[in-house]
Amino acid sequence: MTVKKNSPLCPRCGGRVWQDASEHDDDKCIVCGWRQVELSPDAISQIKIYTGKQRIEGNHQRYRTLATV
Secondary structure, eight states, X not given: OOOOTTOOBOTTTOOBEEOOSOTTSOOEETTTOOBOOOOOHHHHHHHHHXXXXXXXXXXXXXXXXXXXX
């Protein structure tokens, strides 16, 4: 694992961030494992819709069943 001398610092712990050359892997902190997540504009809009709500409408409710003997 190589760390570039001018690599950015992790916003969580201040450790060095390993910048991988592969386009499939994200940059990752070598100390705490933090990764920068890039979300699509559609995902961001969906998050904004549900931010602040207590629960999502139409969610599945679970019921306990009593076993009969």
